[in-house]
Amino acid sequence: MVTALPRLVLFTRYPDPGRAKTRLIPAIGAAAAASLHRRLTERAVATLRAAGRSIELRTTGADPCRFSAWLGDGLAPTDQGEGDLGQRLDRAAALPPVILLGADVPDLQVRHLEAAASALETYPAVIGPAEDGGYYLLGLARPMPFLFDAMPWGTERVLAETMARLDRHGASYATLETLADLDRPEDLARWPDLAE
Template identity: 65%
Template sequence: MIQPPRVALFSRYPEPGRAKTRLIPALGPEGAANLHRRLTERTLQALCASGLAHELRHTGAPEPAFRAWLGQALPMVEQGEGDLGARMARAAEATPVILLGADLPDLSPRHLQAAAGALRDHAAVIGPAEDGGYYLLGLREPMPFLFEPMEWGTATVFSTTMARFAAHGVTPALLEPLADLDRPEDLARWPGLLA
C-alpha cells in the first residue's frame, strides 16, 4: 500500500516590497503583501480541509515570524538557498510528496485530494496553470531531473516539465488547469480578494 503524500506548501513572508512584487504597480507594496498573506491563509485552509499531512516551506523571514503569523502547530521547513528548482528538489527528496504554491485563489480541498488519489495509480501528477506553468506537482518517487535548470516563472515551464517526464518514460496524471494570481491583469478575476 502506498502511503499518503505530504504536501509541501511554498510561501514567502508577506513583507511589503518583497512579496507579490509583480502586483506592486497595481496594489502598492502593502496591498501586494496583504494579498499574499490572504492567499497563503486560504491555501492553508484548503490543506487543512483536505485531510492531507502538510508542511510550510518558508522563506523571507525567520521561523518565529511565521509562527507568530500562522501558529505553533504547523510543521515548517526553511526553503534554503538556490533557485526555485533547487528549493523544490530539496522538498521532493522524501516522497511521496505534493509541491504546491500559495497563489491559487480557486484551489480547493478536492484538487488536493485528486492529486493524492492520482499518486496511487501514477508515478506523478501535475496541475497545469493557465499561464503555462504548473500550480501543483506530485511525485511518488524522487525525480531530480524535473528540477534541473529552466526558466522558472515563464510560459514554458509546463511544456518543458512534460518533455522531461516523456524523456524518462513517465506519464503523469493531469489535474484540471487553474489560474494563479501573479500579475495586475489577474486581479479582475477575483474582486472579492481585495475587499
C-alpha cells in the same frame, strides 16, 4: 503505486511589503500586494488543513517561527534554503510521495488535493496545470531531480518542459484541472473578493 499518504508541502514567503507579490506592486502598491499575499497564503493553508493531512511549510523572507506565529501550529515551517527555485523544490521533493504547491492559486480546493493523491496511487507524477503555462501543483511518487534542474522558471514554458522531461524519462503522469494563479495585475479582476 503509492501506499503512504503524500506529504503536502506549501511554498510561501513572509508578507513583508516590497518583498511579496512584487509583480503586483506597480498596480496596487507594496502594502496592498503584501496584504494580498497574506490572504492568499491563509486561504491556501485553510484549504490544505481542510484536506485533513499534515502540512509542511517551506518558507522564505522571515524566520520560520514567525510563520508559526502568523499561521498557527501544526505546519512544520522550514526555511526553503539557498539556491534557485529548482534546487528548493528538489530538496522538498526528496522524500516522496509528495505534493508541492504554491500559495497563489485562489481556486485551489480540497478536491484538487484529493485528486492528486489519488493519481499518485497509479502514476509516478501528477501535474496541476496553470493557465500561464506553469503549474500550481506537482505531485511525485518517487524522486525526479531531472524536473528541477535548469528549468525556465517564471516563464510560460515550465509546464510543457516538465511534461517533455517526464516523457523523455518514461514517467507517466496524470493532469488535474487547469487553474489560474494570481501573479499579474491583469489577474486581480478575477478575484474581487481578495481585493482590499
